Amino acid sequence: MAAADAVLPTAGHGAMESWLQSRSDVRERRGLVRAASPIRLSAAGAMLDLASNDYLGLSRDPRVTAAAVDAVQRYGAGARASRVVNGTLPVHAELEKQLCHLTGAESALAFSSGYLANLGVLGALGGPGTLLILDAHVHASLLDAARLSRSPVAIVPHGDLGEVATALQTRTQPRAVVVVESLYSVLGDGANLTALAALCASHDAWLLVDEAHGIGVAGAGRGAVHAAGLAGAGNVLLTVTLSKALGAQGGAVLGSAALREHLLNTARPFIFDTALAPAAAAAASKAAQIIAADPTLVARLQENAATLARLCGIERSPGAVQSIPMVSADHAVRAAAGLRAAGVRVGCFRPPSVPDGVSRLRVTAQADLTPAEMEYAAGLLRTVARAHPANVSEQAGLGRNRNDI
Known part of the structure; x- marks a missing residue:
């Protein structure tokens, strides 16, 4: 039989299709079906956006968009090559300079996404001789990075300094990296960076702080590490995303010049990836300049976050993210749909996106919301909270949290 006439087996295809359908059925039964449908701009423009991470509204700032257009x-449209071939452009160097100016770090290295920045730094620092100690609530990218790093990994309870200390004291590896977020993406709470940095220093360990939700939000926009007086500390490393408060796209790792040199030569998501697109790099660079020059923008965000929490009757989180627990994933989906129908878009977080298995509405304050808009949104959120009261115990063990993805 000629190769062109060969009949390919179909049993494997059928088995795979059956498995995919079974997984779809499980998601449907648990109320965990997601969609990535395009937002209609005409409708989005009429809605109050309490779902996006564009905390300062810089993605639409004329200065930022003009910088992107100029770079294109x-x-x-693209960098055309890896940074280590000929993809490093002046706009990348300017971005790294502005990020250092904003955060107080000695050196920076830009990646094409925040996810890849986390993969890159832990992959480059990890290995059998490095213990990675991760807070249970860190982002999925950090969990994935730890698994791919070939390092021994310890997951400690959220915010538990005692467990971090125990892991550091009992380690057998010559190196250790404690991994936390400055402001957590679901609950919105913050890490005790001062205590963590001191603990790491006393045990000759690095502290890696993911500032994805801290840059542009905490410490007059310079981040929680800067606010804690830890900028430039030798044992404190940062990762940032450029796609949240900076309103663009990409990520970066910040730390010492020696760290940058190590990453440039060993971080696979940097070496083998096409460089960050010039438009995104220029936009993020301009946004960093705006935040550094105008702290009133961040102040408006903080004021709106406090007002939103007060009007909704929930405990104020230190960042832009405010969290409203829901009784179940299904309740969360229906509550978010009802709010959307009323003209308010909020985040709907369900397992496995939530680290504790408790579904919730994730409400993000925006710097450009008016008092009237916040009053309207808060009134709807209060109504939703009364209609869908939280019962955390009912969700215990529901599905798998993101640590088990």
């Missing part, structure tokens, strides 16, 4: 016209 000057350098083209």
